Amino acid sequence: MTAEVPRGGRVLFIGDSITDAGRDRSCGADLGTGYAMMAGAWFTARHPGHRATFLNRGVSGDRVRDLRARWEQDCLALAPQVVSVLIGINDTWQRYTRDDPTNAADFARDYRHILEGTHRLGARLVLVEPFLVPLDDEQRGWRADLDPKVEVVRKLAAEFDATLVAVDDLFQAAEVDDRVWTRDGVHPTPFGHALIAQAWLRAATPAA
Template identity: 50%
Template sequence: MIISLRNSATVLFQGDSITEVGRLSDPGSPLGQGYVRLAADLVRTARPDGDITFVNRAVGGDRVSDLRARWRDDSRGLQPDVVSVLIGVNDTWCRYRSGEVTSSRSYEDDYRAVLTLARDGSDAQLILVEPFLIPVTEEQWGWREDLDPKIHVVRRLAEEFDAALLAADGLLNQAARTAGGAEHIAGDGVHPTPLGHRLLADAWTALAGL
């Protein structure tokens, strides 16, 4: 599915550190230094006469429950035409780092609430980016037991909400094989390298029909 990105539109990106990429620590880079900025640059190049506003409200370390809790404050007054969400890897990471478990049911309930809020009072088009993991250690292969069901949740919600789906997990893991190893795509298995961000940006803009 491809969304219809109008020449006059507001695009809201939400998520965790993969989407934030320094936008909170560097006031001069409100879109961060990752795939959001790259995607915005690609869109502006393709639509030089467009009036498209890009907004990044992602917060590093967030889980889906955090995103749900701050959604109304972050979105107040924006009325976005497109909402792009990437959230979930911290819900898995926290299980193995600190024993804080987010069940697939809780993840789905909170994610569905986020999408319902995003659609509340608007006809915003949705882009859901799968959470992903490109294992660089043997331990991280075990994380897939927790992450894979959450990826399936995102796919089901994309169908339920008629959202465009960016199948990032398969895309980036295949890219790792082509590039010669996971570290070329995500140095720690989670946070993309510049190449990883470029691949996400290219895939995102393809969903926008560019």
Template identity: 45%
Template sequence: MRFTRDDRLLFVGDSVTDTRRDRADPTSLGEGYVRMIAEALPFPATVVNKGLDGNRVHDLEARWDTDVLGLAPSVVTVLIGINDTWRRYDRGLISPVPEFEASLGRVLTLTAKTCAARLFVMTPFLLPVSPEQERWHEDLSPRTEAVLRTAAAHGATVVRTDLALLGAAGVHGAAALAPDGVHPSPLGHRVLADAWLAAAGAGREGGPPRLRGCEHD
């Protein structure tokens, strides 16, 4: 995909996307993969970070109209799911996979109806650093499959961050990429950014006409 200076690239998700962004500053991109992507683009496109610490998919759905559609993006990237798994094990809060899949599907459907935005869906990931975290895969694996099904059903470009990080862990070790198994280190964020850029095939101006942003009645 070729982006132009007029494109608005919006990233939405949980703490992996948030990365300590200044929520009082709409231009703040945080310290992670979103900033790295913005810095790697060959021109100054508008990039917006709407990650929010602790979000599960229902939190994302509750703020979708304001934090996504209301900003009229031409490209929307979603990364969600690890907290839906994590909360099962640390707080006993169950996020049934069918409900998770339905919620993610609703926000993507709403975006398709309201916008002509290009959709990117990043897979949730886990690099276990303890035997306890190894158990999380029983919940996360079917959730990842749900993400893949939903992305395919909506024609979204999939960014296999789970596979990218797993491959990098074979070289650097899991703890070097995500010390707690969930939150990436700077190296982990670089892997995420590179995976997104590869999936996007980000190019310079002069490609096809840009996609329109969201339209409200």
């Protein structure tokens, strides 16, 4: 199922550092240097007459609870027609680096809360799976925590009739040196961002 971007519509990318990608916070229109910028740029290059507007409200370090806390200001107040969410890797990462876990039930509760509010806007939802490209055995162990969260996102996509962008599967299926996609297992290289952007563009199409 694809998400239709209405003519003249507003598309919001929101999430953690992978979405943030160094965006200039002083400029509300800056898309950073990652997949959000690439997807917005290519969509516009392909459909210049569609005149869609793209916004980025990624914040580095965010977990789903942080996204919930700022959802009113950074999502609902902007009244987007399409909302693209990528969140979850910090909910796993901080279990292992800060001994501060987020269990799958709490993750699902907070994620569902933001989707319920957005659904009432009538916005089209695009859910991008959290992902991991493990570079060593320690990071491979993180899958035990991340996999249930990926499954939560997949179930919520079905529950809310959202478009799912299955990038976790995409990275796992790509048969290349893992360091092509990321240098730390979490943050994409430009090539990794391009892979996400391509998947996003396959999932989002201009409305007639």
